[in-house]
Amino acid sequence: MLRCKGLENMNYQETLLYLDSLNTFGIKLGLERITSLLKRMDQPQNRYKTIHVTGTNGKGSTTNMLAGILTQAKIKTGMYTSPHLVSYTERMQIDGHQIREADFANCISQVKLCADQMVADGNESPTQFEVLTAGAFLYFATMKVEYAVIEVGLGGLLDSTNVIVPEVSVITNVTFEHADRCGGTLAGIAAHKAGIIKEGVPVVTAADGETLQIIRETAHAKNSDIFVAGEDFSAAFIAFDGHKQKLAFSSRLLGASEEYFLRVLGKHQIENSSLAIMTALLIHNQDSRVTMEGIGHALDLATWAGRFEIMNQNNQKILVDGAHNLAGMKVLRSNLDSYFPAQERVILLGILKDKDVDGMIETLIRPIDTVVVTEPSSDRAAMPDYIAKKIKSQHVEAYIDIPEALARAQELAGSNRLLCIAGSLYLIGEARQLLLTEQ
Structure with a gap:
């Protein structure tokens, strides 16, 4: 039971205003506030x-696949992800269904009671992400889920979600991002990611090189078994039928070798799905409801909005991808070259100014591409004219307004070119919503 008492109960719109007001406190890593908040909420x-x-x-993709696998096994499963594309309700799901706005408002209202008491007692206010995380934890407890798959917000070691002791810790990969908050170096970033490893809890990872060594050392220090993609398990591409990938998972360690279909496209999803399978097989050791047959069925049904997602719109093929950093852009470019090697491209691009703008542009844009630049709906957005001047392509246009930019990009693409929307989750969320309203 909550230890916080009060009468306040916000509606959904009031909840959004409250969450927006918490942006004043920005991003603050550390576990002191979330620990205090959850203690008042009875953990x-x-x-x-x-x-x-x-x-x-x-x-995010791996989290989604794992939640789908557990749900397919008839295990009541929560999923917490961030950020959202359109609505906060996307972040908290149970068995594939988003939280209702009324339930979201109720959970955040209850968290606010405890947050307000923290401040009244002279403590620092929780941040927006801390309130959302506490709200998700409360929602899953209230709905009596058996499992919850929890995605880290930023880093790991000092992230608000790092108050849990999981059954398995998963570290997909480690590249150079958020260095200013995670130690300033690749080794520092790896140390932050490895911070989710708990005593005796197995670790599944696709990290390599220097970052893998740091994760190995942390796992050894925590007496945690570690399972590494490419060493202890792997997945390989077999075929693509235009809709799904046919893949093969194998692990000599587990004596497993299975073919499966994956609806989520992209070469990077081959590795992500292998992480999900390996993690699920570890869960199988303690819960026989998780089976290889069920895993295959779940992956065949898996979807992940805005991640190399194909949308067919009025005889026009549109690709929406949440590539929002250099590593993501490298994956997107590789996937475009693999799945659509001969098709002309129109790129609708919006990038945040705190990203590697030059690297992202150089990676994604070819001289033969047509590019429309716009401004993502974020106070961190880079101005379209600034981005456009950096692009060395045959045709570049810039628009502040996302609907206008999208309409122009669709016009330029017509029915013969592939329209690819990428660069920021703030952009693809709004653009995707506009496309859905057109249907």
């Missing part, structure tokens, strides 16, 4: 089992 995160997922790229 809802301890009332179910969890799987914890971090990594630079692929953590």
Whole structure:
């Protein structure tokens, strides 16, 4: 039970205003505030089992696949992800269904009671992400889930989600991002990701090189078994039928070798799905409801909005991809070259100014591409004219307004070119919503 008492109960719109007001406190890493907040809430995160997922790229996709696998096994499963594309309700799901706005408002209202008491007692206010995380933990406890798959928000070691003791810790990969908050170096970033490893809890990872060594050392220090992609298990591409990938998972360690279909496209999803399978097989050791047959069925049904997602719109092929950093752009470019090697491209691009703008542009844009630049709906957005001047392509246009930019990009693409929307989750969320309203 909550130890916080009060009468306040916000509606959904009031909840959004409250969350927006918490932006004043910005991003503050550390576990002191969330620990204090959850203590006042009687530790809802301890009332179910969890799987914890971090990594630079692929953590959202892997989280989604794992939640789908557990749901397919008839296990009541929560999923917490961030950020959202359109609505906060996307972040908290149970068995594939988003939280209702009324339930979201109720959970955040209850968290606010405890947050307000913290401030009244002279403590620092929780941040927006801390309130959302506490709200998700409370929602899953209230709904009595058996498992919750929890995606890290930023880093790992000092992330608000790092108050759980999971059944398995998953680290997808480690590349150079958020260095200013995670130690300033690749080794520092790896140390932050490895911070989710708990005593005796197995680790599944696709990290390599220097970052893998740091993760190995942390796992050894924590007496945790570690399972490494490419060494202990792997997945390989077999075929693509235009809709799904046919893949093969193998692990000599587990004596497993299975073919499966994956609806989520992209070469990077081959590795992500292997992480999900390996993690699920570890869960199978303690819960026989998780089976290879069920895993295959779940992956065949898996979808992940805005991640190399194909949308067919009025006889026009549109690709929406949440590539929002250099590593993501490298994956997107590789996937475009593999799946659509001969098709002309129109790129609708919007990038945040705190990203590697030059590297992202150089990676994604070819001289033969047509590019429309716009401004993502974020106060961190880089101005379209600034981005456009950096692009060395045959045709570049810039628009502040996303609907206008999208309409122009669709016009330029017509029915013969592939329209690719990428660069920021703030952009693809709004653009995707506009496309859905056109249907």
